[in-house]
Amino acid sequence: MTHFSRIVGTGGYLPDRVVTNAELEKTVDTSDAWIRERTGITQRHIAAEGEFTVDLAEKAARRAIEASGIQCSDIDLIIVATTTADQVFPSTACLLQSRLGIHGCPAFDIQAVCTGFVYALSVADQFMRTGSVKTALVIGAETFSRIIDWTDRNTCVLFGDGAGAVILKRDNSPGILSTHLHADGDFASLLQVPKGVSNNLSAVQSGTAYVEMAGSEVFRMAVKTLGRIVDETLEANQMEKTDIDWLVPHQANHRIIAATAKKLGMPMEKVVQTVAWHGNTSAASIPLALDVAVRDGRINRGDTILMEGFGGGFTWGSALVNW
Template sequence: MRTYARISSTGSALPEKILTNSDLEKMVDTDDQWIQDRTGIKQRHVAVDGETTSTLAVQAAKQALQRANMTADELDLIVVGTTTPDLVFPSTACLVQKALGCPGITAFDVNAACSGSIYALGVADKFIQTGQHKKALVIGAETLTRMVDWTDRATCVLFGDGASAIILEPSQEPGILSTHLHADGSHDDLLNATVGVSSGLKNEPNGGLKIRMKGNEVFKTAVLTLGKIVTQTLKANHMKKSDVDWLIPHQANLRIIAATAKKLNMDMDQVIVTVDKHGNTSAASVGLALDEAISSGKIKRGEVLLLEAFGGGFTWGSALIKY
């Protein structure tokens, strides 16, 4: 009999500081209506001194553990999706492990940019299916505002900080039905950060670390790619579009979300949207949207969820889940 990885609980964490579009009007040549028309974003949360990717991840993890009536010492796997780790090493997962007090268990990071939480979910799912691990903590966490160029109005309006957590346990009842992970490095020039440890830093503020994006090209590729992965995911599970109860997409841009929903023939009432409140939180975004929908009671046990994300690399992925 097949063993499924099933969601036991979720959690989330957001910095208290909120940066609105009106605030951004004072910082860069932009305006609230311009941002909303092109992205759907109204505000984003921004990490302050003392807040890091790992501290946000720990907050989200503790909330998920509490909701699952679990203690950290019951965990045997931590997978963190992030592209903004606290340190080069140790991994953010190891920092989370230390803070939670569960030494000795498997803990590692996955860097797939905005697809990070889907990649992390896919990895943890496989570990549980094989029986190697029993209780997994899957985290998506980012502090992207630490690498934003606040003089670039094309990108600085997009990103926010936050963390999400999902606890998975084995079950004979259907849970994660399938995950699908893809990448194409030939598009690396369209969305990237061009400095690093091996390639070197620059003699510029923040070492030259900043996000560069060719917005129109990314938009077109994202819409096309996400449409294809929706088809692939449903076909793999012998399901129809009408079998999906909820679409939980990466929260990058409301226009991309709406285009994906249209390909599914889904009404926007069946789509979880948090981009207006959070902006693009990269690897945290799908989990944040999932947690909000579960916590609010929108999503109920037994419903079918389609999670999908697209990010720098390019990477993209999906997860079909019976909650």
């Protein structure tokens, strides 16, 4: 018997604290107009002191669980996509598993930066297709503000914190039609945090392990790569561009989003955009945007959705979903 997976519930959470462009104007050499023109961002949410990635993940997860009508005990797989885990180990997924009172099922993290949620969704879908899992919790959660140099105007204006979650259930008909994952480590130096546990732990401990980005090079690569993956996804499913009802992209900046929409020949009214209010929340951005569009009624059952992301590594990927 062939098994498939379907998204049956979504949830999102954003920290209470909002940092506007006007606030950033006071601390770095930038302006509201400069940020809006280049990124489309007007504000971002920042986790409070003592508020951690697992806290954000838990709130998003509980909202997705409630929306899906399941019980925590029904979940038999937990995957968290994050670049900002609270501990070296246990994984954020294991910490969350304990908070939800779930015991025994596999729980693990995936690190693919801004493509992390698509990677996690793909892995969960593979578990479903083997028949070994019936109900999965998939989350993208980040406290990205903790790895930002707030004196670097090229990066501090871009990122925010948040979490988005989905519940997947095994189904007899395909909800997730296909996923497509890629990476190329030759481009690592263009978007990275160059320090980690085995490479100068003192930098991590002292809070000097920050995001470094070659912005123009990343932009060019993202636009080219996301254009290719649109073609790959459509070809794999023998679909035309006009078959896509909604584009739910990684919320990096409005120019990359607009370029992907142009590749699809899709009007911007059919593109879910939250970058203006959320900023770039890395692995959380796609599920957060999806949750917004589901809850405000834009996305309805039967719609065909293309989710796509691009992140440090470089990593990139897509998921085509029948809602």
